Amino acid sequence: MTTPLLEVRNLRKSYGALAVTDDVSLDVAPGVLHAIIGPNGAGKTTLIHQLSGSLRSNSGTAHFAGEDITRLGMAERVHRGLARSFQITSILDGFTVLENAAMAVQARSGSSFRFFTPAARETRLNDEAMAALARVRLDDRADRRAGSLSHGEKRQLEIAIALATGARLLLLDEPLAGTGHEESAVLVALMRELKSTHTVVLVEHDMEAVFALADRVSVLVYGRLIATGTPEEVRLDPEVRSAYLGEEEAA
């Protein structure tokens, strides 16, 4: 039994009496794509915030590669290999696509307290950034201003930046949000390719994508995980069907 890369136990986040995340436990094995699905308002994004370190949990623990990361903030988790992408696109609009990725590389490439040499000319940073961009098929857009990309391309960039951090585990928060049919097909193909090198925790609404990509699926309803298993197991689970999938006609 391989040690899970990400081990979450009894994670809880409440606002007053409202438990947004209610006693969530899950294991993510290395190399798998673990999807988290659930109806709107289930608390999926809050869970991502907690896992990525931008939101402190009330109780519970999280371990990454055996190390306790419960008390660590976002920047520290990134340095340990756990990075996220955002549901609402959050890139550096005024910088080029290449610089967006290069910054992520810079964060793990020695000190950034260097004051005199122009960072944009550092070939090592740029090469690694280009590699990440190539992986998401954005290398031909490298010199464009990030703000000028199409919506789908920006979603690709989100993933590229997460890749460029050198993380082992990617938390992808609704990467397909707001994308049309063609754009999402590109992103799904990309994620399938990512599985060969990375562990992925994917939060998504798009059931077609989830069932095409996921090795394991967890279902989150009102902050509680009501089922975890293979996609088939989850699809057939009666509780899941009534709570969630039954309402989704388009599959």
Add this chain to the structure above:
Amino acid sequence: MSTGLSDAAATARQIDIRPVRRPLLGRQGASVAAGVIFAGLGLLPVLAWALDDPFLLVTATRLTIFAIAALSLDLVLGYGAMVSFGHAAFIGLGAYAVAILAANGIEDILLQTLAAILVSAIFALITGAISLRTKGVYFIMITLAFGQMAYFFMVSLSAYGGDDGITLANRSTLFGADVLESDLVLFYGAFGFLVLAFVGLRALVASRFGRVLRGTRDNRLRMQAIGFAPFPYQLTAYVIAGAIAGVAGVFLANQAEFVSPAYMTWQRSGELIVMVVFGGMGTLVGAIAGAIAFLLLEDWLAQFSEHWKLWLGILLVLLVLFTRGGIAGFVSRLSGGARS
């Protein structure tokens, strides 16, 4: 020390699309503008000699000194997105370094400048470390309060003039020689430092450090998400800016041959912000242009009316309500469009 854990509501607010101030001059445009300004400023002594107007040289020196101060504030405000309302305190600290050392027999400008840099940097380090624990409205108010603290400290030092200030017996010396007694030498000394600071900050802004600073300004959450905690970078920028402003104070003390707490009031800090924003923040050259324009405008308005502050205030309010981007934006629009 908080490591970026914040509640989800704050996270959501940070993702909001807020109008970000963009430098509107492209890199080439900025270089040209800088060239023009430096040429103009550098040749003012020639003009002063031609017109036989020594006061023009005094004015040129003042413009240069405040250009240095505004430049340093641009690092903090335009590149760091920190609205610091206590920046004038550093100018005052630098000026008092000169006065206090001179009163105690140390008149060498290099030593005085070293002291000014040290004092300003330490003050920036301590107050910056505390201020940067806060953000938004709190940050502005706390920097304002720290500036006031420095002001009151100086006012209380009756040995050095207190509220009335202290007159310097003579200007600082350089390696024992009183070359700075010449207005021309003093001007070119300050001008040289301005050019040095400009070139240095330009490099800094393009460096790894500068990139982190700019990225944090544009999207703090994103920078944290790739592994950059903002605090150390912002604090470093704050300290560097404070030190540079301290050097401006050294020149100011020499130019006026007088030092008083009036150099470090919050109204002065406000004027510095106006200079930077007026000129176009986040462009470096804009800060220099803004300082020059503001001081010239002040002088010009004062000639018209005893109540020139009223007109300045009205102009300021109108400018805020009806423009974006300051002088740099205005010039860029004149020359046919923005480059990003």
Add this chain to the structure above:
Amino acid sequence: MFNLFLLQALNGIQLGILLFLVAAGLTLIFGVMDLINLAHGVLYMVGAYLAATFTAFTGDFFLGLALALPATLAFGIVLEFLIFRRLYDRDHLDQVLATFGLILILNEGVKMIWGAAPMSVPIPDILSGSMPLIGNMRYPFFRVAIIASGLLTALGLYLMVNHTRIGMLLRAGATNGPMVSALGVDIGRLFMIVFGLGAMLAGFAGAMVAPILSVEPGMGDSVLILTFVVIVIGGVGSVRGAFVAAILVGLVDTLGRTFGPILLRSLMDPSAASQTGRTLAPMLIYILMAAVLFFRPSGLFPAKGTVQ
């Protein structure tokens, strides 16, 4: 010694009450509208000038005060309509610059209308003189009146904020502005009310203080800084915080100035004690502020961030 302490403590409370009147409005403006208003101090000044003018005109302080209050309210509303309304959506920097410009305009404007020389307002006969405190120590009636009226106002504000619908909207707005707007509340009217209220409170403070301080251009500037310190310590958006912080600041500042040097003289020689006392005393409240912020970066009772 105890008499001196009591006297200065009362003075400290009186200063605190005045700061509270100015700070209460400002903290609501910051909290509900997220608006940095550097010009709040000049509203205090305008209140003082209006009170001085109406008092001189009518020959009666109370009448002057009664006229100054609605006049300041009206003035505040005009400013809100002309300028502040356009600043709500702007970022803090724009607000800082615009209100800074406003300070220049109003300080100079006041000079143009009333001249630069300080005006004085006589203490009304009925409130002149002093009342006995302890032993043969007496305390000026007028200052007692200031404290009393300030406490009454604080009570009124407390009742309004906690027991009326408007107050509820204010508290909600300070906690989450966009949400209140999304709930369909006429946010424009709410902002106008908050601003007007703040202006009136500041004007009231200025009017009350006119007989004991000199009314002159720029008198609002020093009050502004102290008010900021109060708001930062108390927590933005919280009237309760403003009250606690104001009293605290008033006491620390007043007692510090009096007893600081005395305390120091027992530790070091008189001249050093005198210098150190004079240096530290005005800095005390800033040190207090820095200390509070170090442990609580959002102040003592912040309106936002209390949901944990």
